[in-house]
Amino acid sequence: MISFNINFVSFFLANELCCAKTKEIINENSDLRRRLLRTRRALEETVTQLTMANQRKKQVEKAICKQIHKTSQVLRVAKANLNSGSETDLSKQ
Amino acid sequence: MISFNINFVSFFLANELCCAKTKEIINENSDLRRRLLRTRRALEETVTQLTMANQRKKQVEKAICKQIHKTSQVLRVAKANLNSGSETDLSKQ
Numbered sequence: 510m511i512s513f514n515i516n517f518v519s520f521f522l523a524n525e526l527c528c529a530k531t532k533e534i535i536n537e538n539s540d541l542r543r544r545l546l547r548t549r550r551a552l553e554e555t556v557t558q559l560t561m562a563n564q565r566k567k568q569v570e571k572a573i574c575k576q577i578h579k580t581s582q583v584l585r586v587a588k589a590n591l592n593s594g595s596e597t598d599l600s601k602q
Numbered sequence: 603m604i605s606f607n608i609n610f611v612s613f614f615l616a617n618e619l620c621c622a623k624t625k626e627i628i629n630e631n632s633d634l635r636r637r638l639l640r641t642r643r644a645l646e647e648t649v650t651q652l653t654m655a656n657q658r659k660k661q662v663e664k665a666i667c668k669q670i671h672k673t674s675q676v677l678r679v680a681k682a683n684l685n686s687g688s689e690t691d692l693s694k695q
Contacts, residue, residue, distance in 0.1 A: 524617040541634040
């Protein structure tokens, strides 16, 4: 009878200890889930920023190429005008 | 005696169940830790990429400003040369 009581008490205590440990791990679990969620959101936000930065970079590259092409054409016309001007000057002399 | 046995068995089973549940949550915990670590690494990598993209953007902006300044100076000199040329032409006439 006494040994049964001791066993009963020891199992009761073991069960209590196990439940306390489980509660602790459950809390840790909730904390980990929250941290994972926060980190995921931060990752998503950073990926969005990076994607936008890359898109903007491509747009700027395209705009620069367009401007270089325009400038190149303007300079070609200016050079042609200068050349025709020089020829006129030469023909006048 | 019978009631003690029933209590003993029920506590034994509750304890076993609690331990099984604890093991399950411990495994879930390990999985969450792994996922958190992976997500953190991905976040760090993306932040590094974004930082590099921003640095590169600033460098390109600086280079463009330098080139615009250079071009502006070249055009100013060319305009001055053209003007002085026209004045010479006028004085010749």
